[in-house]
Amino acid sequence: MRYSIQKRLFTSAMFVLVAVGLCSGFVVWQLSKRASDEAYDKVLGAAALSIAETISFGESGVTVDIPYAAFAILGTSGKNRIFYRIVDPNGAAVTGTPVLGIERPLLHKSTSYFFDSHYRGEEIRVAQIAHYFKGSRGGGWFNIFVGETREARNQLATRLASFALLPAILAIALGLILIILSIRSSFSPLREIEESIRNRNPSDMSPIDVEVPIEVETLVGSINLFMARLEATLEGLRQVTADAAHQLRTPLAAMRALSELAMDTELKEPIREYVQRINNNAISATTLANQLMTEAQLLHSLETESHKQVDLNHLCRKVARHTMSELRFQTSLPEIILPSKNDTPLSVVGNEAALAELIKNLLINAIMHGEGPVEIRLGKDQSDVRLTLLDRGPGIPEAIKDTLFDRFIKDPNKRSGTGLGLSIVQQIVAASGGKIWYRHRKKGGLAIEVLLRSRPQTKLNRGEAK
The missing domain is CATH 1.10.287 (Helix Hairpins)
Incomplete structure (x- = not known):
């Protein structure tokens, strides 16, 4: 199965960045929750202390005057619900929610403790403090539990996390872009090698x-x-x-x-x-x-040999004259129409000997396998030069139309020919950076067209000559 190293590197880098992002998000969220708890725990502890200061322990028993300020401090967010419970030294609930913090053991020293708990299916945060009171009937450690739901805490944690993660997300996105650019840049030498060969x-x-x-x-x-x-x-x-x-x-x-x-x-x-x-x-x-x-x-x-400017008009007439001289004793020559001597010179870039062989092979192919008149046409095609050789023969047989420019491919209906002429033509066209193709003419016959460069070309595409 084929795979791309570039895609693998990108996928691996993206996986690492996503994994780092998820881990960072988890750590940031935990730290945000901790920071939120630390901020609100101070308020929660202050509320518990203000309640503890209102406890009195006398002859008539324990009295508690819950200060409004204690709940006003906790209720500033407008979202939390507040619970409290006061336990006397004997472990009996004095007032408040009976089940708040019952899972925690009572404290017997002046300290405070904060813990998470659940009340009626909701998460709550509870502050537990111990306060020693001494009255006429003796003394003991009172435990005060104050709890609140986590709405405000979670809101603060979310804000802290979003403030911390937004730069991280932007950094990850920027890092991903930089990684893509770095990978593409790292593979650019391979593309240069590919271009150099292609x-x-x-x-x-x-x-x-x-x-x-x-x-x-x-x-x-x-x-x-x-x-x-x-x-x-x-x-x-x-x-x-x-x-x-x-x-x-x-x-x-x-x-x-x-x-x-x-x-x-x-x-x-x-x-x-x-x-x-x-x-x-x-x-x-x-x-x-x-x-x-x-x-x-x-x-x-x-x-x-290096390529140079060649006058294709002059070369066509020169090669045609020599070819007709060579063939006049071997076969009857059809009428051959050449470009006019007075036509505008059309220069192409190439090897003169190779271009002469190209014209000769095309002309011989038309004379030997086609019918007259045979015509050589030259014309401009944008910035290039088009050489067209036309005849009125039967055209290309169906059996060889896809392999016409291969070596040793001949008309199966004829014994003459070597099957090398058009193959040599194709190699010359490819080396010159041009294109070659053929088409059947509407009224019968074949036209072979060659597009040649009129200006030097530094990069030659070996796939162009078809």
């Missing part, structure tokens, strides 16, 4: 020359080493192909010459037919060898 010439196997972090330095080194080995292998294959083609040219030329000499003599059938077949095969093999050598030379030329 936008280079298809035949460029030079090392990746991009500043990379130490963490991926080994990976880039391995890629460079692999490309160096691949370049050595491809160079070896190209050299073997060129050498084989060169070595085959001599015996093929001899075979072709001897077969042509034999055909000039009086031969009986079927010997003449056999010699004719030998001659045809020799011509096909010679063409294939020449194209293989041309391909190897072009690839080397495209890698080593």
Whole structure:
């Protein structure tokens, strides 16, 4: 299953931030509750003391004069409900709510104690103090319990928590944004490596020359080493192909010459037919060898020579004249319409030898597989130049329309051709940073269109030539 390291880092960072936020929220809430309790406990204790000061212990028993101020202090919030209970030294309830604080043992020293409790299903906070009184009938420790519900406390705790958490939430959001930007920035060298590989010439196997972090330095080194080995292998294959083609040219030329000499003599059938077949095969093999050598030379030329401005109008007429001279003894030439000599010069950026081979292969393909008239058109396409070669032939067979520019793809209905011409054209177009496509003409025939750059381009997209 595929996964993204960038997304994993982002998810992990977000999980950590959320976990930190939740833990911080819990701690802040607990501290806020504690701070709220400390603030209100002082008031609650003061109310209990003011009640204790009104207790009198005499002959008639215990009397308590509950001061209004004690409850007025606690009731300032207007939300809390207040409860109290007074217990005499014998443990008997003197007045107040009988069950308030009954879970706590009585105190027998001058101290105060605060605790949480429940009353009628509600949480309450209770202050317990012990006060010693001595009267005519003796003395003892009285316990005073004063409780209140937590509405005001919770409100204060909520406000304190919100004041503390708001900056924390903003800090987490800002931290998340910074983490996203940091992760994207950290992965930018990988995107540069990707662009460096994607936008280079298809035949460029030079090392990746991009500043990379130490963490991926080994990976880039391995890629460079692999490309160096691949370049050595491809160079070896190209050299073997060129050498084989060169070595085959001599015996093929001899075979072709001897077969042509034999055909000039009086031969009986079927010997003449056999010699004719030998001659045809020799011509096909010679063409294939020449194209293989041309391909190897072009690839080397495209890698080593810099591109320059080429007058495509002049080049088209020059290549067309040479091509017609070569083919006039092999086939009957159709009418060929060339760009006018007086047309405005149209310059493109490229390798002149490679562009000449491109025009030649397109023209030969139209002559050998199409029907006349064959026309070469040139025109501007925004800032680029469009080269169009048109014929009135049958077009591209359905069987090869998706693989037309692949190597050794030929019309299954014809024996002639090597299947390399359009493949070489596609490689030249890709190396020049252009585009190539074909379309069937409305009234029959084929149009192959090539878009070439009229200005230098630093980045060539290997996926453009299709």
